[in-house]
Amino acid sequence: MCGVxxxxxxxxxxxxxxxxxxxxIHTLHHRGPDGYGFHQAPGIGLAHARLAVIDFKTGAQPMxxxxxxxxxxxxxxxxxxxxxxxxxxxxxxxxxxRSDTEVIVHLYEEYxxxxxRHLNGQFALALWDxxxxxxxxxxxxxxxxxxxxxxxxxxxxxxxEIKALLVGAPITARLDPFxxxxxxxxxxxxxxxxxxxxxxxxxxxxxxxxxxxGRETLTRYWDWTFPERDAPTTRWTSIEQAAGELRELLTDxxxxxxxxxxxxxxxxxxxxDSSAVTALMRTAGSTQLxxxxxxxxxxxxxxxxxxxxxxRYLGCxxxxxxxxxxxxxxxxxxxxxxxxxxxxxTAGVPLMLLAQQVRADGRKVVLTGEGADEVFxxxxxxxxxxxxxxxxxxxxxHFRSALLGRLYGYLDHSPTxxxxxxxxFFGRGMEHLDRPIFAHAPRWSSWQHALRFFAPDLRAxxxxxxxxxxxxxxxxxxxxxxxxxxxxQYVEAKSLLADYLLPAQxxxxxxxxxxxxxxxxLDHRVIEFANALPARWKIRGLTEKHVLRKxxxxxxxxxxxxxxKQPYRAxxxxxxxxxxxxxxYVAELLSPERLAASGYFDPVAVGYLVEKCRRGHxxxxxxxxxxxxxxxxxxxxxxxxxxxxx
Amino acid sequence: MSTEITAVxxxxxxxxxxxxxxxxDAAELPDDTSLLDRGIIDSTGVLxxxxxxxxxxxxxxxxxxxxxxxxxxxxAIAAFVExxxxxxx
Numbered sequence: 072m073c074g075v076x077x078x079x080x081x082x083x084x085x086x087x088x089x090x091x092x093x094x095x096i097h098t099l100h101h102r103g104p105d106g107y108g109f110h111q112a113p114g115i116g117l118a119h120a121r122l123a124v125i126d127f128k129t130g131a132q133p134m135x136x137x138x139x140x141x142x143x144x145x146x147x148x149x150x151x152x153x154x155x156x157x158x159x160x161x162x163x164x165x166x167x168x169r170s171d172t173e174v175i176v177h178l179y180e181e182y183x184x185x186x187x188r189h190l191n192g193q194f195a196l197a198l199w200d201x202x203x204x205x206x207x208x209x210x211x212x213x214x215x216x217x218x219x220x221x222x223x224x225x226x227x228x229x230x231x232e233i234k235a236l237l238v239g240a241p242i243t244a245r246l247d248p249f250x251x252x253x254x255x256x257x258x259x260x261x262x263x264x265x266x267x268x269x270x271x272x273x274x275x276x277x278x279x280x281x282x283x284x285g286r287e288t289l290t291r292y293w294d295w296t297f298p299e300r301d302a303p304t305t306r307w308t309s310i311e312q313a314a315g316e317l318r319e320l321l322t323d324x325x326x327x328x329x330x331x332x333x334x335x336x337x338x339x340x341x342x343x344d345s346s347a348v349t350a351l352m353r354t355a356g357s358t359q360l361x362x363x364x365x366x367x368x369x370x371x372x373x374x375x376x377x378x379x380x381x382x383r384y385l386g387c388x389x390x391x392x393x394x395x396x397x398x399x400x401x402x403x404x405x406x407x408x409x410x411x412x413x414x415x416x417t418a419g420v421p422l423m424l425l426a427q428q429v430r431a432d433g434r435k436v437v438l439t440g441e442g443a444d445e446v447f448x449x450x451x452x453x454x455x456x457x458x459x460x461x462x463x464x465x466x467x468x469h470f471r472s473a474l475l476g477r478l479y480g481y482l483d484h485s486p487t488x489x490x491x492x493x494x495x496f497f498g499r500g501m502e503h504l505d506r507p508i509f510a511h512a513p514r515w516s517s518w519q520h521a522l523r524f525f526a527p528d529l530r531a532x533x534x535x536x537x538x539x540x541x542x543x544x545x546x547x548x549x550x551x552x553x554x555x556x557x558x559x560q561y562v563e564a565k566s567l568l569a570d571y572l573l574p575a576q577x578x579x580x581x582x583x584x585x586x587x588x589x590x591x592x593l594d595h596r597v598i599e600f601a602n603a604l605p606a607r608w609k610i611r612g613l614t615e616k617h618v619l620r621k622x623x624x625x626x627x628x629x630x631x632x633x634x635x636k637q638p639y640r641a642x643x644x645x646x647x648x649x650x651x652x653x654x655x656y657v658a659e660l661l662s663p664e665r666l667a668a669s670g671y672f673d674p675v676a677v678g679y680l681v682e683k684c685r686r687g688h689x690x691x692x693x694x695x696x697x698x699x700x701x702x703x704x705x706x707x708x709x710x711x712x713x714x715x716x717x
Numbered sequence: 718m719s720t721e722i723t724a725v726x727x728x729x730x731x732x733x734x735x736x737x738x739x740x741x742d743a744a745e746l747p748d749d750t751s752l753l754d755r756g757i758i759d760s761t762g763v764l765x766x767x768x769x770x771x772x773x774x775x776x777x778x779x780x781x782x783x784x785x786x787x788x789x790x791x792x793a794i795a796a797f798v799e800x801x802x803x804x805x806x
Contacts, residue, residue, distance in 0.1 A: 489760075489763075489780060491783060491784045492760050492763055492785060493760065496753075496759060496760045519756040520759075523739050524739065675740070676739035676740060677739075679739040679740075680739055688736065688765060688768070690761055690764065690765065691759065691760075691761030691762065691764075691765070692761070693759060693762075
């Protein structure tokens with residue numbers, strides 16, 4: 072895993088450009104501490120910070136084809152590179168290294184911009200075609216690896232992280248209020264936006280080509296897609312057959328992700344998904360399993376018992392990070408410096424601290440269960456939508472609404488505990504029944520709560536913004552023809568997974584300490600397989616991930632295989648108070664003076680929220696999310712806007 | 718309206734204004750506005766109001782009283798508190 076940076080556009084002095092590239096790539100040292108590399112020509116600059124995982128000796132980047140006419144800088148892994156290399160050699164290409172990166176330049180020679188369709192991997196890359204003087208930027212299908220760009224000074228600038236653009240490109244850091252609003256509604260700025268004005272994120276599954284004359288072409292080369300809702304399932308005769316094929320496919324996805332010239336580890340949360348990945352690592356040939364997990368003092372968040380069940384079952388060499396609220400509060404500013412976006416939850420912070428432990432343990436790569444809940448419909452949100460749809464057909468049915476009581480059992484203050492209240496709250500939004508955003512409209516309604524904390528002028532400008540309508544307008548037309556669960560899965564994959572989980576709980580916390588996460592459930596073959604399955608095989612009754620559980624028969628302890636989903640969470644606002652007072656930096660950033668000076672939030676409203684949190688009365692998601700979102704926004708402002716302007 | 722409700726209502730209104738609306742502006746909270754329909758109160762918001770009632774007025778709110786109609790307006794909450802106080806008196 073690595074960091075990339077560069078530019079394409081009008082020419083400048085070579086030494087001035089080298090200085091810019093050097094500044095940019097040095098900000099990405101944490102992504103690639105094993106060496107820097109550069110390629111420059113008039114109007115083009117490529118820089119690379121390397122985390123050596125495959126081919127230590129000859130894998131340095133930038134890397135070129137046989138005659139030096141095509142160059143690439145690449146952040147990520149191509150898991151099927153051995154098969155691709157064999158094919159390319161058969162077509163006459165000559166390889167100079169053993170690296171997975173080299174297949175990219177030869178694939179481009181062979182297939183042009185379609186090269187990206189051949190890659191099974193997680194990546195963000197830039198490719199320079201010197202003959203045609205064109206630059207290609209591309210990002211993996213799900214958005215595992217980040218890639219940002221900005222247009223300034225007659226050039227297009229790109230980098231793995233925004234901080235590199237801010238030191239290299241002639242741009243001024245400024246937070247974009249509408250992207251802030253998106254983050255408070257959807258949990259992340261919606262690609263191609265970023266939370267910084269003028270800086271874009273290349274959307275997952277997209278390729279951007281910039282020609283010599285400046286023309287740009289943005290191509291979507293892959294997307295999550297589902298069968299039409301009434302299409303017959305002819306591919307499998309039974310769920311047992313599908314589960315068997317899935318087992319083989321998952322084993323292969325894990326096997327491909329075990330390729331490395333360094334020792335690997337795995338994250339073990341105690342849930343079904345990470346347990347499955349760890350067990351499949353054993354199946355795929357890993358003899359020594361080194362596993363890591365986070366534990367909490369608070370029973371609501373802690374999964375230590377389940378983690379230990381798996382450790383004993385598989386005989387793992389296991390390490391646990393017991394994460395306290397104080398650690399989360401202390402590490403939060405560093406986390407936001409890496410995340411480069413506001414967050415509504417602190418859950419990424421323990422993962423950053425865990426990556427630090429992994430790295431100190433001498434590991435660079437971990438496999439995790441990320442993505443299974445999106446691919447196989449694991450979240451309570453999917454079941455909630457199923458109950459609400461079932462209930463909507465007979466709104467007067469107490470039996471149907473009572474099914475809500477089977478959801479969110481893992482929460483201390485479950486919204487379904489009191490039947491009459493649950494009926495009142497979950498019964499709202501039924502008018503959206505036939506819309507693709509039906510499942511997500513209740514979650515996104517928390518925007519109305521967050522809006523109260525925005526500064527009066529921003530509140531006025533955003534008052535008419537309707538997050539469900541706005542998001543729905545961006546969805547593909549085909550979604551209307553998909554089954555309801557498929558619609559829910561698509562929106563979840565594009566919003567929560569791509570715009571929040573993969574950056575803020577995936578790439579950034581791990582790369583903060585030069586650790587690469589690999590996600591077998593996000594192998595596009597697994598996604599395409601799962602998307603073709605009937606919805607009833609994913610959620611059976613109110614049992615989530617049914618077909619996945621069947622595929623794992625005999626591989627896991629029964630208690631883990633049958634376990635109900637418990638989302639990974641961490642203590643939120645309580646992490647920022649000690650002895651009845653906010654931490655010093657929190658008090659400073661959330662003071663009325665600082666809030667007024669930044670202009671994003673209303674000091675009166677935030678003052679009441681801080682006081683509510685201080686007294687320990689903020690027990691709901693909405694308050695916790697608002698507090699963490701406001702604090703992280705103020706940290707972004709402090710780190711990237713104020714300090715740079717000073 | 719009894720004097721008891723009159724005494725209870727400002728405290729309920731202040732609580733909701735500061736802790737659920739996060740505002741100083743009393744005009745934002747008419748006594749008969751629906752807290753549910755306006756999204757001022759959600760399911761945990763109801764639990765917060767219950768905690769406030771129990772701590773402030775020394776009452777115990779039964780699970781069977783956790784009904785939307787008891788918590789939908791400032792007037793409804795104040796009336797509910799009044800009924801509970803009379804019941805234990």
